[in-house]
Amino acid sequence: MNQAVEHAVPEVVELRIPSRPEWVALARLAAATVANRLSFSIDEIEDVRLAVAEACTAVIQHESHGEFIQITCEALADSLRVRVHDTGRHGVHLNERQRMNFDEARIAGLGVFLIRTLMDEVSYDVHPQLGTDLLMVKRLAGRTD
């Protein structure tokens, strides 16, 4: 099935995975499946797949991550919004340069760099009590608003 979402109300898919490496594949599969529901190209679906995996990996690799990662995918008419929520109390360092070469980039920063490069909007919120939200938006080609 590969029909574009054509209704005004967003379709929301939520997934909660243990914060362990073996579950990241499920998260990226779920995100790619939702992206496939919209009219994204194969290339764009792969972008979403990788960005969500990188977000989950960043959580897992952080020492103070929570027990679970909550992934929420909203299929909108013009975009896909993905929220990755970690109950750990830390922030992902997203204020790095949009583009850097290998000499400038540390290996540990590659994941964040990829997220910022592959997605159209990236932001995060750190809640002292609730954890960290990473919000990523991928817009359908030609949709800028």
Next chain:
Amino acid sequence: MDIKVNVRQAPGDCYLVDLSGEIDVYTSPKVKDALGDLIDRGVYHLVINLEKVRYIDSTGLGVLIGGLKRVREHGGSVNLVCTNPQIKKIFDITGLVKIFGIYENEDAAMKALV
């Protein structure tokens, strides 16, 4: 999901490493161990074939970069075989195309090693 690693000896002191599957935070330690074992044995010229790799993320890139750094300390090199456009795109946007030799087939990658 898994990653398969197959090591073949090529003429000279070069080795070919065939990777098959998905390289992510879960599977990359297996790749890291395989490359580490080779380097520990004194193998410093490697061709890593990514033709059957369907997916790679930053942890997989990190393992390849780590291997490259180690062999370079001994005057060695790592060349990659990759034609998958999704994989090549990741090497491109991260700038790693400037670090690794990336070739269309094993023969070209082997010839460029020496």
